[in-house]
Amino acid sequence: MRNGPARRAALAAAAALSLLTVCAQAQAVRDTVAESLSQRLFPALDALGHDPAALRALRDRPEVAAMLRARSDRRAACAADLGCLAQAMIWSDGEAGILAAAVPGKGMDDGPAAQAGREIAGINTIVRTYGVGQVPAYPGIDGAGTIDPQEARARLQAAAWLAQTPRANSVQALDPSLDFALALLDAADRRDAIGDVPLSGGLNAPAFRRARGMDWSRYRYSALVVTGVGPEVEGMPLSPYSKYHLRLAAQRYAAGDAPFLILTGGHAHPRATPFAEAEEMRRALIERYGVPAETLVIEPHARHTTTNLRNAARLLVALGAPLDKATLILCNPDQSAMIESPDFVKRNNRELGYQPGAIGPRVSPTELEFRPSALSLRVDPRDPLDP
Template sequence: MKYLYTIAFSVFVFFHLAGQGYDKNYQRVSSGDLTVDKNFYLLAVIDKAPEVKSILSDNALLKGFLQKKLNILKAHVTDTCSLPVTLVSDFIWKDDTAALAKELGQVYLANKKAFDKVIDGHLRPSGYYQRFAGMSNSVLLAKAWNQCFYGMDYIVNQYGLGKRMRYPHIDSVSYVVTSRVYRIVLKDIMASLDEVNAGFDVFYKPSLAVAMQLMQANDRDEPARLEPLEKGINKMAFDQIKKTDWKKYRYAVIVLPGAGPSLSTTPVSPDGKIHCDVAARRYLAGDAPFIIPTGGYCYPFQGPYNEAVEMKKYLMEKYDIPASAIIVEPQARHTTTNIRNSIRLMVRYGIPIDGPSLFVTSMSQTKYSAADAFDARNKRELGYVPYTRKKQLSNHVIEFYPMMESLHMDPYDPLDP
């Protein structure tokens, strides 16, 4: 299911000039839940901005939305509702977005200084809203709200109602949502959240809490697994980046996409090994100082292996490539996000993106990725193409230049936003 939200603030005055985007010196805030931060950074920021949080908490109409959700939670503790559609549907925002758009637009205009401080001090420099960097503050904020509402609804639809969303073969709910066991779980979620309802002090928090509980019920913590990467699995490579003389290399990195195994007994699939072999050859030839193996916990469904981690092991064991030359990107779930997420790490780790990098893989995936249809898929699924100046060099190698838009968070993919 895919539908559009229309959160757009109609304003005739108080236009704020478009500001800057990502700032490498910006320190991201933390809500204490990295899955929330990656999917809903606006909400994490609001929770750390007392003035803005107070404005939203004190607004009469928004208080009404909050109270409605709290009443639903409380009612579900004792009522006879037992099916997913009766338990979680009321936490979806779709039918309320028009009223929210109007009210949140007015709230912004009435408290412009406080909101602009949050937008200019956090939303823009974080990079999470990089595609909106050229827009005015009012429009950027409207689009950020839009992403939050859509993102929460996506999670509830997929993990609460069992709808087949964007990538059902690897991302879907783990249980039959109408089964007795899952219906009991959903009912217990309502009771558990009602017990802590005093902490729901802003209108969106009950729906956010329901969404996060549904992800937890399905063991869907992929956005937070292995983090922080630069202090763990990527520490040696992260430290090496600072010592690298980039002028010695034609390319900044070699992006190595995964190919998930179909068997739970196989850490690296047959094609995954080929991917590693061809990437290792280019690294050992001196094309770039780093390899970025990229791929998450995708195949088999809810399987035990992380593609990037297992490829790193393979490269080290078979080719004796040092850990300091391997930057693991363990969250991408598709070829589109293999590239996008690798660029994210390049930017945040300080790797130059003004020059070319390589995408190195099997012949079949190279043919697929070099085609115009792959560009179209990126536009369709991400809303943009994360690379430019794509050029196929051989049966296994594509040259590309990274795009800063890759930093932008994606509410259509809650497991890898």
């Protein structure tokens, strides 16, 4: 029995405890990738890491302290079982409710408790998808893909260690699950949420400079919203559908009805493609159609039509466009009809929890008016690649 499974597990647990003791005594250092992901995905919880007094006050609340002790005991009982540890990182509904109700801050439009609830649900989504192996909502483009068991174990082990290794401005003193989730995303190289941020810089800088002092009343529409349709062929930068959308966009832009074109589409198809649809559409509009760069605004994160519109609304707010002014969605007739359908309303309610704006009226088979909603500003890490 000296070399049996129980003894090996005990030795592994002791070694892990020794490592974590050393780590706990180490200097907390900044990790710019983890910090950026934390701020982008979990703004309400991340703010606690920058306010030690608020973090201590939250942790010391009796109901929160009791709940956190129970979570700690659950993790400790897993010893060296990494699958058990990943499951123990997941927040139950009761635990999430206690923490969300206690988190201070302004939150989004629906208050700090609702925002904290979304963020805790986001942690659960990441742990389930990238740690436990649950199939994501869109398995063709999301998740870690197929990996061998040795790599899966390495990712879990590294996440477990990193969750306990001090990081400056983190909420590890509250609970390690947030940093565990960040480490799992990083291990899978799914840092999509912090690509091309801030959106007012980089390729968008010329358009944002032009937007300063813009007289929006001169135009019928505040922007033309051009949706991408991802290719299914490896190595293809633009799908045939997107090339059709670009011809529509160039024609409409030439009419002078809008000062900007918002090109929306991220790294969607096939999984983990190096091409962002928005960037490729921008390149084609400049090179093929001579559209000025200062009129083009890219939105390189959306992977679905729901988030095409939500993220376009966010960019319109950032540009300073009036939300009561219509935009014009340009896309192929099939996608345009889908956006106008009752099923799309249901899908928005199911996936976003609200409508990103008001659809209609229809201008042509390929053109729909769209008035964006400020509800689109809510951050929701339940989609950790595009919160």
